[in-house]
Amino acid sequence: MAEFRQLSGWGRTAPTSALVLRPPSVEQVAAAIAAAGPRGLLARGAGRSYGDAAQNAGGVVLDLAAFDAVTEIGTDGSVTCGAGVLLDTLLHRIVPAGWFLPVTPGTRQVTVGGAVAADVHGKNHHRDGSLGRYITRLELIDGLGNQHTLRPGDELFTATVGGMGLTGVITSVTLRLLRIGSARVAVDTWRTRDLDETMTRLIECDATQRYSVAWIDCLSGSPRLGRGVVTAGDHLPGDARDRGRSVAAHLPRPSVPGGLPRLVGRSTVAAFNAAVHRRAPLHATQVPTGIDAFFYPLDVVAHWNRVYGPAGFVQYQFATPDAAAVPALLRALQDAQVPVYLAVLKRFGPPGDGQLSFPIAGWTLALDIPAGFPGLGAALDAADHRVAESGGRVYLAKDARIRPQLVPAMYPQFAKWQMVRAAADPNGVFCSDLARRVHL
Amino acid sequence: MIDALGAPQSMLVLGATSDIAAATVTRLAGTHRLERVVLAARSEDALAAEADRVRASGVSEVVPVRFEARDPDSVGSAVAQAFDGGDIDVVLVAFGVLPDQRRALADPPAAIDTMQVNYVGAAAACLHAAAALRHQGHGALVVLSSVAAERPRRSNFVYGSAKAGLDALATGLGDELRAAGVTVLVVRPGFVYTTMTRGMRAAPFPSTAADVAEAVARGLRGPSRTIWVPGELRPVMSVLRHLPRAVFRRLGR
Numbered sequence: 055m056a057e058f059r060q061l062s063g064w065g066r067t068a069p070t071s072a073l074v075l076r077p078p079s080v081e082q083v084a085a086a087i088a089a090a091g092p093r094g095l096l097a098r099g100a101g102r103s104y105g106d107a108a109q110n111a112g113g114v115v116l117d118l119a120a121f122d123a124v125t126e127i128g129t130d131g132s133v134t135c136g137a138g139v140l141l142d143t144l145l146h147r148i149v150p151a152g153w154f155l156p157v158t159p160g161t162r163q164v165t166v167g168g169a170v171a172a173d174v175h176g177k178n179h180h181r182d183g184s185l186g187r188y189i190t191r192l193e194l195i196d197g198l199g200n201q202h203t204l205r206p207g208d209e210l211f212t213a214t215v216g217g218m219g220l221t222g223v224i225t226s227v228t229l230r231l232l233r234i235g236s237a238r239v240a241v242d243t244w245r246t247r248d249l250d251e252t253m254t255r256l257i258e259c260d261a262t263q264r265y266s267v268a269w270i271d272c273l274s275g276s277p278r279l280g281r282g283v284v285t286a287g288d289h290l291p292g293d294a295r296d297r298g299r300s301v302a303a304h305l306p307r308p309s310v311p312g313g314l315p316r317l318v319g320r321s322t323v324a325a326f327n328a329a330v331h332r333r334a335p336l337h338a339t340q341v342p343t344g345i346d347a348f349f350y351p352l353d354v355v356a357h358w359n360r361v362y363g364p365a366g367f368v369q370y371q372f373a374t375p376d377a378a379a380v381p382a383l384l385r386a387l388q389d390a391q392v393p394v395y396l397a398v399l400k401r402f403g404p405p406g407d408g409q410l411s412f413p414i415a416g417w418t419l420a421l422d423i424p425a426g427f428p429g430l431g432a433a434l435d436a437a438d439h440r441v442a443e444s445g446g447r448v449y450l451a452k453d454a455r456i457r458p459q460l461v462p463a464m465y466p467q468f469a470k471w472q473m474v475r476a477a478a479d480p481n482g483v484f485c486s487d488l489a490r491r492v493h494l
Numbered sequence: 495m496i497d498a499l500g501a502p503q504s505m506l507v508l509g510a511t512s513d514i515a516a517a518t519v520t521r522l523a524g525t526h527r528l529e530r531v532v533l534a535a536r537s538e539d540a541l542a543a544e545a546d547r548v549r550a551s552g553v554s555e556v557v558p559v560r561f562e563a564r565d566p567d568s569v570g571s572a573v574a575q576a577f578d579g580g581d582i583d584v585v586l587v588a589f590g591v592l593p594d595q596r597r598a599l600a601d602p603p604a605a606i607d608t609m610q611v612n613y614v615g616a617a618a619a620c621l622h623a624a625a626a627l628r629h630q631g632h633g634a635l636v637v638l639s640s641v642a643a644e645r646p647r648r649s650n651f652v653y654g655s656a657k658a659g660l661d662a663l664a665t666g667l668g669d670e671l672r673a674a675g676v677t678v679l680v681v682r683p684g685f686v687y688t689t690m691t692r693g694m695r696a697a698p699f700p701s702t703a704a705d706v707a708e709a710v711a712r713g714l715r716g717p718s719r720t721i722w723v724p725g726e727l728r729p730v731m732s733v734l735r736h737l738p739r740a741v742f743r744r745l746g747r
Contacts, residue, residue, distance in 0.1 A: 058631075058673070058674065059673075060672070060673055060674075060675050061675075065498060067497075067498035067499075067716075068495070068496055068497060068498050068632075069675055070495075070631050070632035070675035071631040071632070071673065071674045071675030071676075072631055072675075093630070093631065105498060106495065106498075110631075111495070111581075111630060111631035111632035111675055112629060112630040112631025112632065112675075113631065363717075364716065364717035365715065365716055365717050366498070366716075368498050368499070425498050425499060425715065426715060428712070430499055431499045431501060431525055434499075435526065454497060454498030454499075455497040455498050455499050455501070457526060457527065487495050487632070490495050490581065491495035491497060491503065
């Protein structure tokens with residue numbers, strides 16, 4: 055089964071090669087850790103990190119697809135899953151039974167283990183925090199092959215939640231689900247004229263709504279820069295009948311074929327953005343919307359990352375406590391003519407316990423940018439400094455290019471995390487391309 | 495690691511005192527990601543000067559290594575020494591000599607020496623680097639070929655024959671190493687204004703060492719694996735390659 059394979063992140067930049075193993079059991083994971091050579095070992099989920107977080111050049115990469123068990127759901131909503139379970143699989147199990155993920159990222163195509171390693175957040179972060187808050191137990195195999203059962207408050211637990219898979223191999227996760235009445239969300243929509251209005255609207259929504267997010271258009275010039283569409287909502291109460299229907303079945307999804315050149319450019323995206331903006335209602339309230347359409351709009355097309363062509367793309371996501379940093383940064387990127395094809399703005403609530411966990415109270419902005427744009431490196435370096443100066447940070451699960459010197463400044467608990475990690479992995483077995491690149 | 499935008503953190507430069515090599519290191523140091531650069535060259539004094547220059551450009555660890563391109567073992571140990579110190583993201587094979595064609599034809603040992611350096615030495619560098627890069631599972635091998643490799647002219651076919659061999663080897667290695675996560679960039683400049691070409695009459699579509707450096711930096715971002723400098727030479731050479739010999743012979747003085 056073992057084979058060297060070229061692996062890259064969702065952005066399809068900087069591919070490297072690793073020996074991919076599919077251990078069938080905890081014992082086999084421990085054996086792989088013991089046998090790992092000097093280039094180390096890393097668990098990889100579904101490969102949805104945008105950069106190089108789930109690659110380990112020249113070393114071993116574990117695919118935990120065999121860790122696919124899902125237990126019965128307890129009356130309190132507790133469920134235990136193998137680390138290799140896709141959120142997609144889990145949703146098909148839990149939604150018909152009247153439960154939902156307490157926190158979900160924008161795609162269902164990630165594994166539970168990967169979601170913990172990145173401590174993912176969702177549209178409800180302003181109110182409910184990140185995934186780590188709902189994890190009651192983790193099974194982790196450390197660098198010596200020892201198995202740990204971790205609970206919130208344990209030092210190794212806080213290092214592992216958001217720890218980018220570098221504290222060990224997560225094999226099993228127990229989390230508390232959210233009770234829902236129906237699988238539909240009542241969605242309010244606002245079309246906004248500029249960034250100011252977008253941000254104001256988000257603040258207003260967050261006071262009353264469980265979920266909120268803004269799509270913004272970064273290709274229209276100022277004064278319209280940051281115009282967008284704000285959507286907010288909460289689960290509808292309802293009867294059990296529509297729960298089964300509303301998570302799309304495993305239908306064959308349309309897929310972008312491989313091997314194509316870049317399919318989108320600044321003008322096509324600008325026209326698309328303008329159309330999206332124009333089509334959005336000025337204001338609509340309580341529109342019943344399916345889970346797929348509200349939480350996972352991009353999952354409708356498989357391999358959508360291929361529209362960026364062989365050069366790939368980067369997603370630049372930062373969080374900042376300083377609201378003024380958002381317009382400053384967007385304007386700076388626009389001045390540098392950086393083509394931002396997709397931008398998502400959202401507010402964060404208080405941070406969780408994860409030492410390297412990304413969210414901090416304030417704002418987060420995620421920008422999709424074609425990697426081939428000349429001058430992008432310098433523009434994003436300048437953005438990094440602005441983010442760091444504002445007390446913010448970039449998201450390691452998305453990063454593909456930050457300067458290593460900035461990471462300790464952005465993550466104040468970095469040194470502490472390194473100590474916990476060194477204790478759990480004294481021989482330095484766990485390694486990733488991200489870890490090599492930014493010296494984690 | 496080479497990041498998503500093609501900026502490396504470590505480099506081995508073989509032929510570090512050449513103008514194109516120096517320009518490339520300068521260009522890549524400008525991304526503020528370079529941390530370790532191993533500079534390999536023959537002349538100790540020129541090497542020391544180049545090491546000082548690279549340190550001044552902000553690279554924290556600069557390691558000078560002496561090697562002799564005419565000795566494949568010396569090439570191999572320079573590569574080994576670089577990789578012993580940690581991962582190498584980019585290996586730049588930039589050494590070579592450009593003989594006066596007429597003298598080389600009149601003096602076979604001089605022609606053979608050109609092949610020894612430009613083909614055997616450079617091929618040894620590529621093969622040693624390829625093995626090391628394959629082992630580490632990532633990285634890029636950047637090989638300075640020439641448009642003369644594509645279709646040598648009457649005035650440069652001794653040089654061109656060695657570059658043609660090197661070009662073929664590097665192109666093949668690129669296909670071979672793709673699955674291993676390793677990129678091979680084959681760079682085909684036309685006439686470049688450098689110390690090596692000083693006093694020569696410039697051919698059409700000339701470029702500078704900085705142009706070549708810029709093309710290499712762009713190439714590291716992908717996805718192209720064969721790079722002409724300037725880019726216009728690609729269609730030009732595509733036409734020239736198919737010209738009848740009787741016609742090309744008259745052009746190629």
